[in-house]
Amino acid sequence: MARVQMERSGEMEVFVRVVREGGFSAAARTLDLTPSAVSKLIARLEARLGARLLNRTTRALTLTDEGRGYLQAAERALRALDDADQAVGSGTVRGRLVINASVPFGTHVLAPALPAFLARHPELTIDLSFTDDVVNLLAQKADLAFRVGTLPDSALVARKLGRSRRVICAAPGYLARHGAPRTPADLAQHNCLGFNFRRSRVGWPFREDGREVEVPVAGSLLVNNGETLRQIVLSGVGLGRLSRWHVAEAMARGELVPVLEAYNPGDLETVNAVYVGGGQVPRRVRAFIDHMVAVVAASPLFAGG
Incomplete structure (x- = not known):
């Protein structure tokens, strides 16, 4: 269970980056990962949640209803993690x-x-x-x-x-x-x-x-x-x-x-x-x-x- 908890923030970060960048390849470049690694992380996230978050076609990537809800929750969670780090850190704005x-x-x-x-x-x-x-x-x-x-x-x-x-x-x-x-x-x-x-x-x-x-x-x-x-x-x-x-x-x-x-x-x-x-x-x-x-x-x- 502890291992799964540690993986969640990474999955959230990858998912949010895919949505922001509009695709797996673009997100992979910003994360210094391969597109296949990003695809596997998203597939693992969807399998764990038991829901499809993204509709994939050769031309576009769109959010499902579940994906829109998870995106908002993931962004809140990542902001909270960032704030927690800064609250006990040097006070750096990042x-x-x-x-x-x-x-x-x-x-x-x-x-x-x-x-x-x-x-x-x-x-x-x-x-x-x-x-x-x-x-x-x-x-x-x-x-x-x-x-x-x-x-x-x-x-x-x-x-x-x-x-x-x-x-x-x-x-x-x-x-x-x-x-x-x-x-x-x-x-x-x-x-x-x-x-x-x-x-x-x-x-x-x-x-x-x-x-x-x-x-x-x-x-x-x-x-x-x-x-x-x-x-x-x-x-x-x-x-x-x-x-x-x-x-x-x-x-x-x-x-x-x-x-x-x-x-x-x-x-x-x-x-x-x-x-x-x-x-x-x-x-x-x-x-x-x-x-x-x-x-x-x-x-x-x-x-x-």
């Missing part, structure tokens, strides 16, 4: 950290913060993905995500990093051709670029005569992420409303110009780190969140959480 972030925050804030963190933790591997879609952390096997804006109700644990106000801006070339709007009502004569995903506001908010109003806007282009919108605004197509941290460098270089700041309502967009709760947070997750909290706190473009 392992694989899977991170998801929105395209703008990932590009302009997270990516520049990575080199210093990786230099401090050379035994850590970071698997990074940028998308403005709200991903399912469990389905994507992600440890951590950074999300901007209002969070939907979920079982995820959130830690607020900071907040930043939004600004309406345009390229100097656009303003030279069309003039700068002087009041929110002038936006009816301007190309106001926006997003094609559902937002809590339909128009753009302003503060006039001591009260907040929402002005309907329309334009020739809708996009699905903030970085694309920033690039289009930079090219002089129209006006855009973006977080100040997202456009601060371009404004400092004179590539974008803020407009209607006298009417800016000062609404704040929140940046949160979210992760799956329900147990001890892995040290690698805690360490990276703490690092990003410090990065955001040191930036003049963010207000404290």
Whole structure:
């Protein structure tokens, strides 16, 4: 029985690696094993469990229902083993950290913060993905995500990093051709670029005569992420409303110009780190969140959480 118990963690690691890499050969290369050895380990695991975990064809490898359930359990078990090792070890942050972030925050804030963190933790591997879609952390096997804006109700644990106000801006070339709007009502004569995903506001908010109003806007282009919108605004197509941290460098270089700041309502967009709760947070997750909290706190473009 003791021998079987010792073998289980190795079988779990091989199974998880096969799923992550998408095949026996790819997993074998990362594990320094032969494909036949990996195949035998998976066959032994399935025989011990009395269930098929993987459907194999010449073109694809897919999880069975039992395989999906075992994958989640195996990943939890391996994280717990890793945390146990680190709890009594030297405190080294190691392992694989899977991170998801929105395209703008990932590009302009997270990516520049990575080199210093990786230099401090050379035994850590970071698997990074940028998308403005709200991903399912469990389905994507992600440890951590950074999300901007209002969070939907979920079982995820959130830690607020900071907040930043939004600004309406345009390229100097656009303003030279069309003039700068002087009041929110002038936006009816301007190309106001926006997003094609559902937002809590339909128009753009302003503060006039001591009260907040929402002005309907329309334009020739809708996009699905903030970085694309920033690039289009930079090219002089129209006006855009973006977080100040997202456009601060371009404004400092004179590539974008803020407009209607006298009417800016000062609404704040929140940046949160979210992760799956329900147990001890892995040290690698805690360490990276703490690092990003410090990065955001040191930036003049963010207000404290």
